[in-house]
Every structure is written in C-alpha cells, then in structure tokens.
Amino acid sequence: MxxxxxxxxxxxxxxxxxxxxxxxxTPSYAVDGIVPGAVAAPDSVEQVSRLLAFASDxxxxxxxxxxxxxxxAGSVPRRVDIVIxxxxxxxxxxxxxxxxxxxxxxxVPLAQVQRLMADHGxxxxxxxxxxxxxxxxxxxxxxxxGPLRYQFGMPRDAxxxxxxxxxxxxxxxxxxxxxxxxxxxxxxxxxxxxxxxLGIIVEAxxxxxxxxxxxxxxxxxxxxxxxxxxxxxxxxxxxxxxxxLALVSxxxxxxKSDGYVVxxxxxxxxxxxxxxxxxxxxxxxxxxxxxxxxxxxxxxAEDAFxxxxxxxxxxxxxxQSVLVRIGAAPSQTGTVVATVQDIAARYGLTVSTLAxxxxxxxxxxxxxxxxxxxxxxxxxxxxxxxxxxxxSIERCPxxxxxxLPVWGTATADALSKSVKQAYDPxxxxxxxxxxxxx
Amino acid sequence: MERQTLAAQLERIAGKDAVLSAPADLAVYGYDGSxxxxxxxxxxxxxxxxxxxxxxxxxxxxxxxxxxxxAGTGVSGGSIPVAGGIVLGTARMKRILEINVQDRYAVVExxxxxxDVSAATAPYGLAYVPDPSSQTVSTIGDNVAENAGGPHxxxxxxxxxxxxxxxxxxxNGQVVEVGGVAPDAPGxxxxxxxxxxxxxxxxxxxxxxRLIPCPSDARTLLAMFNQLEDAGRAVSSIIARGIIxxxxxxxxxxxxxxxxxAVHAGYPPDAEAVLLVEVDGYAEGLDEMTTxxxxxxxxxxxxxxxxxxxxxxxAGLWKGRKSAFGAMGRIAxxxxxxxxxxxxxxxxxxxxxxxxxxxxxGLQIANVLHAGDGNLHPLVAFDPRQPGVLANxxxxxxxxxxxxxxxxxxxxxxxxxxLEKQDFMPWLFSEADLLPMHTLKMVFDPxxxxxxxxxxxxxxxxxxxxxxxxxx
Numbered sequence: 001m002x003x004x005x006x007x008x009x010x011x012x013x014x015x016x017x018x019x020x021x022x023x024x025x026t027p028s029y030a031v032d033g034i035v036p037g038a039v040a041a042p043d044s045v046e047q048v049s050r051l052l053a054f055a056s057d058x059x060x061x062x063x064x065x066x067x068x069x070x071x072x073a074g075s076v077p078r079r080v081d082i083v084i085x086x087x088x089x090x091x092x093x094x095x096x097x098x099x100x101x102x103x104x105x106x107x108v109p110l111a112q113v114q115r116l117m118a119d120h121g122x123x124x125x126x127x128x129x130x131x132x133x134x135x136x137x138x139x140x141x142x143x144x145x146g147p148l149r150y151q152f153g154m155p156r157d158a159x160x161x162x163x164x165x166x167x168x169x170x171x172x173x174x175x176x177x178x179x180x181x182x183x184x185x186x187x188x189x190x191x192x193x194x195x196x197x198l199g200i201i202v203e204a205x206x207x208x209x210x211x212x213x214x215x216x217x218x219x220x221x222x223x224x225x226x227x228x229x230x231x232x233x234x235x236x237x238x239x240x241x242x243x244x245l246a247l248v249s250x251x252x253x254x255x256k257s258d259g260y261v262v263x264x265x266x267x268x269x270x271x272x273x274x275x276x277x278x279x280x281x282x283x284x285x286x287x288x289x290x291x292x293x294x295x296x297x298x299x300x301a302e303d304a305f306x307x308x309x310x311x312x313x314x315x316x317x318x319x320q321s322v323l324v325r326i327g328a329a330p331s332q333t334g335t336v337v338a339t340v341q342d343i344a345a346r347y348g349l350t351v352s353t354l355a356x357x358x359x360x361x362x363x364x365x366x367x368x369x370x371x372x373x374x375x376x377x378x379x380x381x382x383x384x385x386x387x388x389x390x391x392s393i394e395r396c397p398x399x400x401x402x403x404l405p406v407w408g409t410a411t412a413d414a415l416s417k418s419v420k421q422a423y424d425p426x427x428x429x430x431x432x433x434x435x436x437x438x
Numbered sequence: 439m440e441r442q443t444l445a446a447q448l449e450r451i452a453g454k455d456a457v458l459s460a461p462a463d464l465a466v467y468g469y470d471g472s473x474x475x476x477x478x479x480x481x482x483x484x485x486x487x488x489x490x491x492x493x494x495x496x497x498x499x500x501x502x503x504x505x506x507x508x509a510g511t512g513v514s515g516g517s518i519p520v521a522g523g524i525v526l527g528t529a530r531m532k533r534i535l536e537i538n539v540q541d542r543y544a545v546v547e548x549x550x551x552x553x554d555v556s557a558a559t560a561p562y563g564l565a566y567v568p569d570p571s572s573q574t575v576s577t578i579g580d581n582v583a584e585n586a587g588g589p590h591x592x593x594x595x596x597x598x599x600x601x602x603x604x605x606x607x608x609x610n611g612q613v614v615e616v617g618g619v620a621p622d623a624p625g626x627x628x629x630x631x632x633x634x635x636x637x638x639x640x641x642x643x644x645x646x647x648r649l650i651p652c653p654s655d656a657r658t659l660l661a662m663f664n665q666l667e668d669a670g671r672a673v674s675s676i677i678a679r680g681i682i683x684x685x686x687x688x689x690x691x692x693x694x695x696x697x698x699x700a701v702h703a704g705y706p707p708d709a710e711a712v713l714l715v716e717v718d719g720y721a722e723g724l725d726e727m728t729t730x731x732x733x734x735x736x737x738x739x740x741x742x743x744x745x746x747x748x749x750x751x752x753a754g755l756w757k758g759r760k761s762a763f764g765a766m767g768r769i770a771x772x773x774x775x776x777x778x779x780x781x782x783x784x785x786x787x788x789x790x791x792x793x794x795x796x797x798x799x800g801l802q803i804a805n806v807l808h809a810g811d812g813n814l815h816p817l818v819a820f821d822p823r824q825p826g827v828l829a830n831x832x833x834x835x836x837x838x839x840x841x842x843x844x845x846x847x848x849x850x851x852x853x854x855x856x857l858e859k860q861d862f863m864p865w866l867f868s869e870a871d872l873l874p875m876h877t878l879k880m881v882f883d884p885x886x887x888x889x890x891x892x893x894x895x896x897x898x899x900x901x902x903x904x905x906x907x908x909x910x
Binding site for chain 1: 538540541542584585587591595596598599608612614618619620621622623624625626627628629630631633634635639654674677678680681682719720722723726727779780781782783808811812813846847848849850851852853854855859863866867870871872873874875877878880881882893
C-alpha cells in the first residue's frame with residue numbers, strides 16, 4: 001500500500017503542486033473524522049481522469065468534494081485516501097438564454113448560476129440548502145432539493161446531460177444539451193443521488209425556467225399538527241398551482257409561530273397569482289382552528305421565510321442534532337408528523353419538523369439527543385416501514401453515526417451490488433458510504 | 439430450441455390460448471410503425487407478472503431472445519424481433535389496478551392505452567399528461583420503453599417525469615420494484631435508467647404513474663405565417679417573454695396543403711407555416727397570456743389568427759395538426775418520419791437545411807415540429823414502388839439528422855434509437871461514452887437476450903452475423 005507521502009507526491013505530479021491543498025488544511029476535508037491523505041483540486045477533466053486512474057491502480061479510495069454542504073450524509077466511509085475537490089472545476093461552459101439551457105462544470109455553486117441567469121429573467125428551478133456553497137455536481141450527487149420541488153421536481157427533472165469520470169479514469173458523456181433527447185441510456189439518472197459511488201460528475205447541463213413575474217406567499221398558523229395537515233391537504237385540493245407548500249412546526253424557526261405554520265407560495269403572471277392568492281386565503285380562512293390574525297400574505301417571504309426553510313435541513317439545530325429525512329405518500333404527512341412527535345415525547349427528545357406535504361418529505365431535527373435517540377430512531381424506522389416510506393439520516397454526531405441506521409431499512413439488493421461491482425470493481429469511490437455499505 | 443418446443447413451454451406457462459405459432463399470426467407481431475420487419479419464433483400474451491417472470495426465465499434458460507411489445511406503434515424498430523425468439527405481447531395486461539386520488543397516482547399494467555389512463559382519472563379531476571401522437575393506441579409500457587414525449591411535454595415534461603415507480607422483470611426472471619410513491623427512496627435510480635431503455639434492460643410489468651390536477655381551462659391559438667422562419671421566430675419570442683405554453687406546434691406549407699385537402703381545416707392556400715399554441719391552467723390569466731402571444735405573432739408577421747376557447751373550438755384547431763400524418767397520403771403512398779432535435783434557437787437553420795435536402799434528393803418533405811422543444815419531424819414522402827427510392831429517403835433522412843447533431847442537437851427526441859438510428863449513435867457518443875452504457879447492459883442482461891440488436895452501433899449487424907453463422 002502506497003504511503004501518504006507518496007500519494008501526495010504522485011497527486012501533485014498529476015495536478016501540479018499548486019492544485020494540492022496544503023497539508024495543514026487537509027483536516028478541514030475530513031469525512032466523518034477521517035482525514036484524507038491528500039486533497040487535490042484539479043482544474044481539468046483530464047486531471048480528474050488521471051487522478052482516478054492513479055487511485056484505481058493503487059487501490060486508493062477517493063471522495064469527491066463539491067461545496068462540502070452534505071459531507072455528513074451517508075455512512076462512515078471505510079477509507080478516505082484522496083479527496084478530489086471540484087473547487088477549480090468551476091466554469092460556466094455555455095449559457096443559452098434563448099435555448100433555456102446551461103452547461104456548467106461540477107464545481108460551480110448554484111447561487112452563482114442563479115445570479116447569472118437572473119439578468120435574463122431565468123433561473124434553475126432548484127433550491128437546495130446553502131446555495132452559495134452547494135455546487136451543481138454535489139446537488140446532483142446528493143439529489144438535493146428544496147421547497148420548489150413541489151412545482152418543479154427534483155434535480156433529475158432539470159438535468160439534461162452529464163459528463164462523468166469513472167473509477168478507472170474513463171470519461172463519458174451522457175444525454176446532451178437539448179431539452180428532449182432519448183438517445184442512449186439515461187446514464188445521468190444513475191449518478192443522480194448516487195453520492196459519487198459510481199463515478200464523479202464533472203459537468204452537467206440543465207434546463208432553465210423563467211423567473212416568476214410575481215411571487216406571493218400565503219400562510220396561517222394552527223394549534224395542532226392535525227389541523228395544519230388538514231389545511232395543507234385543503235390547499236392541495238384547491239384551485240391553485242402552488243410553487244411550494246410547507247408545514248413548519250412551532251419550534252422549527254427561530255422566534256416564529258404561535259403554532260404549526262402552513263405556507264403556500266404562488267408564482268407566475270400577476271393575472272394568475274392574484275386570484276389564486278385569494279383562493280388560498282379563503283381556503284385557509286375556512287379551516288377550523290386557524291389563528292385568524294395570522295392568515296394572509298406573508299411579507300418578505302422571498303427574503304426570509306423561504307430561504308430559512310430552504311437551508312433548514314443543513315442549519316437546524318447544531319452539530320449535536322440528528323437530522324432525519326422521511327419520504328412518505330402525501331396523505332401520510334399528518335401521520336408522520338404526529339408519530340415523530342409521539343416518539344420524541346416518549347423518549348424525552350426535543351424535535352422540530354419541516355414537512356413538504358406535496359412529496360411528502362418530512363425533515364425532523366432531534367436536538368440535544370440523549371442515548372435514547374437510538375431507540376427513538378429505531379421506532380421511527382419501524383413506523384416508516386409500516387407506511388411503505390423511506391428514511392435517511394442527513395447528519396448526526398459522529399459518535400452516534402455508527403449506532404444509527406443511516407439509510408433506514410434500505411439495503412443493497414443483488415442488482416445494486418452488480419451495478420456497483422461493474423462500475424467500481426475495486427470499491428474506490430466513497431467506499432462504504434452508500435446504501436448497503438456499497 | 440425448436441419452435442414447437444418453445445410454443446409448448448410457453449403454453450405450459452401462460453395457457454394454450456396465450457400462445458401464437460402459426461406463421462400468419464407470427465407475422466403480425468414482427469413489424470412496427472417503421473419499415474422494418476422480422477419474424478419471431480413464438481408469440482405469447484401473458485396476463486400476469488408471474489407469467490412474465492416465468493417466460494423470461496424460460497428465455498434465459500434456453501438462451502432465446504425475448505422482446506416485449508405493446509401496441510407496436512413505434513417508428514424506430516424498437517419492438518421488432520430481429521433475432522427471432524419470443525415476442526411477449528402485453529395486450530392482455532391492460533388493467534388499471536389502482537387510482538389514488540389523494541396521493542395522485544395510478545398503478546397500471548403495461549398494456550393500458552395512454553389515453554385510457556386520463557379517461558379513467560378524469561372523473562376525479564386528474565390527468566396523466568404525456569401525450570405522444572400515438573396516444574390513442576400506444577400503451578404506457580410502450581411509452582416507458584421509449585420515454586415518449588408529445589406536444590404537451592414542452593410544459594409538463596416527458597414520460598420520465600411522470601413515472602413514480604416500476605415493477606420490472608429482469609433478464610434472470612427476478613421481479614424488482616423500483617421507485618414508488620414515497621419520494622427519494624435511497625439507492626441507485628434504476629427506475630430512471632429503465633425509462634427509455636428501449637426494452638433492453640428489463641420487461642416492465644407495472645407502472646406507477648403520476649397524476650396531476652386536470653388543467654381546468656385552456657386557450658388555443660392558430661397563427662398563419664407567410665414564411666416558415668417567421669413562425670420559428672415567433673416561438674423564440676414567446677419563450678423569451680417568459681411564457682411557457684402547454685404546447686407549441688408548427689406545420690409547414692406542404693404539410694398544411696396536404697391537411698387542407700384531407701380534412702379542410704380552413705388553412706389559406708398561400709400560408710407557408712401555421713403555429714398552434716395552447717396555454718392551460720386556471721381561467722384567470724389565460725386571456726392575458728393569449729393576447730400577449732397574439733401580439734407576438736403579429737409582430738412577426740402573422741396574417742390570420744384564430745382563437746379557440748371552448749373544448750370544441752380547440753378540437754377544431756387541433757384537428758389539422760392531429761391529421762397531419764394521415765394527410766401525408768395526399769402527397770405520396772408512403773412517408774418516412776424523422777425525429778431530430780436542435781437547440782430551439784437553431785430551428786430556422788435546420789428548417790432551411792431540410793428544404794435544401796429535399797431539393798438535393800428530389801424528395802418532397804413536409805414538416806411538423808414540436809417547436810417549443812426544437813423537436814422536428816420531417817416527413818419524407820415517397821412511393822415505395824419506385825426502385826432505389828428507399829436508399830434515397832434514408833440518405834436524406836440521415837443528412838437531416840447529421841445536421842441536427844452539428845447544430846448542437848440530437849438524433850432522437852422521443853422516438854428512440856432502436857434499429858433505425860443505431861449507426862448514428864457515434865455522431866453523439868464516442869467509444870468511451872458508450873462504454874458505461876455497454877456496462878449497464880451487461881449488468882442487466884449478461885446473456886443479451888432482451889431485445890437484442892437495438893440501440894448500440896452495429897448491434898443489428900451483430901445479430902445478423904450471428905444468425906448467418908448459426909445457419910451456416
């Protein structure tokens with residue numbers, strides 16, 4: 001096994017010494033406490049390819065690193081030899097407002113792209129946490145999303161094509177740059193959400209959407225989760241086209257809410273949004289239990305409320321919190337929120353939740369977890385299984401991680417193992433972090 | 439395996455009346471909407487996932503190719519059994535198993551016809567929106583295999599954006615469920631790669647489709663232009679204004695005149711392009727949007743503009759567009775349809791080129807376009823009785839697609855690669871690009887029994903060569 005010093009030398013030989021992160025800084029690229037032997041920031045796809053070929057030849061593990069906003073996700077890696085950072089693969093390669101597509105290198109932060117496109121009245125319809133840092137490659141690899149997913153879907157719905165470097169250094173593109181394209185297998189889909197375990201995404205093309213001419217948010221507060229979920233359901237059935245729909249527990253946002261807040265965001269042309277706003281308010285007003293004074297348009301929602309929700313999975317609680325994501329059918333939102341609260345109460349844990357009833361995705365932040373959190377989460381995992389849902393732990397204290405089912409009850413079936421074996425036979429890409437220890 | 443033995447084994451699995459082996463019956467399952475055909479060795483029409491799994495296991499054990507087939511309306515040769523073997527027809531798996539109004543999904547068997555899904559969900563105010571032109575005949579299974587599009591995918595997306603989950607029979611007979619109603623199930627997105635895999639990675643036996651609230655209202659507008667390019671520019675301007683209509687279709691002069699002869703849609707004889715735009719949603723704002731679109735069309739030189747508000751009026755405006763393919767019969771006994779895509783902004787360039795190709799090859803080419811997506815369907819008219827004409831038609835078609843790629847586009851927007859365009863794949867993908875796709879195929883189908891001879895460059899030739907050496 002090649003030693004760290006040699007790794008550093010060989011990596012520097014590939015990328016140039018200036019692309020090597022100084023040894024003093026490598027601890028800040030630790031993954032679950034494991035400090036890498038070397039951290040490289042290649043500035044070309046060719047360098048990424050040579051790095052992976054080198055790693056493959058020497059049985060060294062590789063961890064791709066974008067903006068570092070989701071590095072706590074996944075199980076503890078078996079090894080971390082080389083971190084490949086995409087910070088210098090950060091060019092915008094092609095933006096065509098007329099064609100409504102944009103092609104970027106993987107290391108471009110989302111916010112940079114949004115600012116560029118805002119000048120043309122366009123945007124990427126993706127709003128995952130911490131857009132100033134989250135890179136487009138990382139967003140794809142983590143299948144990260146935010147409140148806009150209600151209307152616009154997930155990263156895979158916006159991604160038109162990718163360039164991926166595979167474990168042996170092969171560079172391959174898939175898809176293309178047009179909004180319609182069915183030539184070949186949709187390989188991009190395989191890599192989206194795969195945490196880089198099948199290849200490192202180095203480039204991606206996305207379709208863009210027009211920015212809304214008007215955005216209005218309407219909200220109301222309810223005393224109980226049941227009443228709040230009823231309201232969310234009523235909004236789903238109402239004659240409106242929400243861009244976002246959220247249900248926020250009282251302790252989720254700092255200094256807010258006298259209850260469970262249900263908020264719906266409407267976007268589009270003013271002639272469309274105006275009447276829908278009225279209908280949303282009427283719907284909320286007609287619900288029992290609503291706190292009258294709080295029904296209405298939420299001022300400043302785009303600057304405060306939605307960004308807070310967007311970032312919540314990353315910022316809620318603190319480094320000691322456990323952030324759980326649950327996926328369930330929309331109709332189960334109320335059950336999930338209630339069950340989470342019951343379990344938390346039973347085990348003496350503080351919990352706040354952010355639910356997106358449209359999907360449904362429910363994020364739960366268990367703050368100040370005690371030892372009983374392990375049992376609490378076991379209870380939650382069992383409940384999720386009953387509901388035919390799924391669960392993953394987005395982040396938690398390292399000491400707890402080994403004791404918690406990071407991927408819920410999900411395992412790697414024979415097919416997944418074959419896929420991993422085929423693309424990464426030596427198991428060098430993020431080994432052990434994905435479902436089933438892949 | 440001998441045909442008789444094969445038929446007997448299939449009968450044991452699916453019952454006597456599920457198996458066809460008479461040559462006349464086999465022939466019916468050997469062609470699709472394209473000009474290719476090949477005889478299968480047996481046809482079986484199962485009624486359940488268990489039967490499909492057993493049939494695939496049989497195919498695997500006997501090393502016999504197997505191709506799933508829905509309505510057979512594909513135009514790229516996707517369902518043609520070029521290596522013989524078994525054609526598995528899904529015509530008897532056509533139940534809608536569940537409609538869930540609250541969670542907005544339906545579970546359907548692969549043989550359910552596309553429009554029948556929305557017909558069943560309409561009473562609940564829900565719709566399944568992908569609308570390929572074949573939708574009154576093609577099945578959901580077909581649509582999933584090709585990742586079908588249609589006019590409304592401009593706003594709503596392709597089949598891939600409307601499939602929540604799949605039940606798939608893998609090449610070894612194993613049944614897996616991928617995706618599902620609960621979002622973000624951890625794991626590799628097998629559902630994602632299965633969609634559009636042209637029957638080469640598995641046989642889909644159940645589909646969980648996403649339903650959305652029926653757009654409650656719509657406005658349709660038909661604008662006529664004296665120049666094809668003006669219609670194209672109007673499309674660009676509409677999108678630049680931040681308006682994404684539900685559909686934007688263009689037909690050129692040649693297509694319009696054929697349609698006029700066939701169905702009397704009321705197109706003026708001197709118009710060179712018609713642009714059909716549909717916006718949908720809740721009633722408020724639609725009229726404003728329509729006015730804005732109308733203004734843009736006028737700015738680009740539109741002559742006549744017709745507006746439709748009621749369902750009947752809208753159907754009237756769409757009638758011409760929907761009759762287009764059938765109307766080709768007015769021009770020639772046969773037509774060859776292509777499916778190129780260019781970035782929207784290059785539409786004027788490709789349309790120019792299509793005219794040149796028609797002239798150079800001495801062929802009449804009519805154009806129908808999903809203009810908003812840059813997806814063009816040149817229809818090359820020809821008389822199959824003319825000696826050598828097919829080679830000329832193919833050459834013209836390939837020239838057009840090559841130009842699409844040169845302009846930054848692709849060789850297929852919604853029809854699939856299949857037989858027809860596999861040898862064009864190298865225009866888009868290098869050997870290195872194709873390598874991971876070959877790997878995927880190897881993972882899912884190491885024996886190569888699922889729809890052999892498709893999609894990959896030289897795949898068909900490979901099958902033909904193997905057959906020759908087998909027969910030798």
